[in-house]
Amino acid sequence: MKIFSKKLTKTDVENRLCIKSKSLDFFPAFEGGQHAQVLRVEDEEGKEWRFRLIIRRGRYRKPVLSVADWLQFIKSKQLESGFKVQLFKEEDEA
Numbered sequence: 001m002k003i004f005s006k007k008l009t010k011t012d013v014e015n016r017l018c019i020k021s022k023s024l025d026f027f028p029a030f031e032g033g034q035h036a037q038v039l040r041v042e043d044e045e046g047k048e049w050r051f052r053l054i055i056r057r058g059r060y061r062k063p064v065l066s067v068a069d070w071l072q073f074i075k076s077k078q079l080e081s082g083f084k085v086q087l088f089k090e091e092d093e094a
Contacts, residue, residue: 003027004087004093011075017051017065024063026089027053041087041088049073 003026004019012018030037039053050075052066064081 001010001026001089001091002086003089004085006085008079008081008083008085010081017070017085019053019063019065021062027063030055036066042075043077073083 004023006012006017006019008019027039028037032079035057036052036054039051041049041051043049049069049072051070053063054066055063
């Protein structure tokens with residue numbers, strides 16, 4: 001099931017991936033008071049990446065995937081502004 005799709009912007013490629021707030025419903029729930037969690041993602045080649053999913057504090061709670069693995073992912077895939085990324089959630093067969 002596709003949970004997120006976006007054409008990359010300069011900010012997405014150089015700093016962090018900004019995610020639409022309505023997409024948060026598809027990510028694991030945040031525990032009370034928690035504003036960050038590690039999101040394990042597998043690419044199309046089966047390599048696992050660990051992205052840090054953060055909800056900004058305050059009134060503007062827009063979620064982002066922060067630096068570190070995200071920027072390594074961008075570089076390894078040679079992604080640029082204008083490229084499209086999609087995140088899918090695998091359904092548990094059980």
